[in-house]
Amino acid sequence: MASGIPAAVSRTPAASSRTGEVQPAAVASSAKRRDAFGLDTPRASTRALASNSPGDATYTRIENALQGLGAARDAVAGQLRALLLGAASPAGR
Numbered sequence: 001m002a003s004g005i006p007a008a009v010s011r012t013p014a015a016s017s018r019t020g021e022v023q024p025a026a027v028a029s030s031a032k033r034r035d036a037f038g039l040d041t042p043r044a045s046t047r048a049l050a051s052n053s054p055g056d057a058t059y060t061r062i063e064n065a066l067q068g069l070g071a072a073r074d075a076v077a078g079q080l081r082a083l084l085l086g087a088a089s090p091a092g093r
Contacts, residue, residue, distance in 0.1 A: 037073065041066060
């Protein structure tokens with residue numbers, strides 16, 4: 001942690017030499033992925049609702065996949081939050 005950035009944070013693509021700085025390309029890339037997730041989710045759900053598969057198998061498969069993706073997203077968000085809070089606290093510096 002020679003630069004003042006915890007090792008866990010400094011290994012991330014968006015980390016830089018000074019705490020609080022973020023590489024614009026990493027932010028833009030993250031925003032594009034977030035927007036794609038936000039737009040693709042209702043499309044997939046609509047496709048699931050429109051399916052006529054026996055026993056609603058397609059609906060169940062797609063909705064379960066969406067729930068799994070949402071849970072994975074929430075887990076990563078929690079990890080990022082913890083890293084950022086740790087980096088911002090005096091003990092994490």
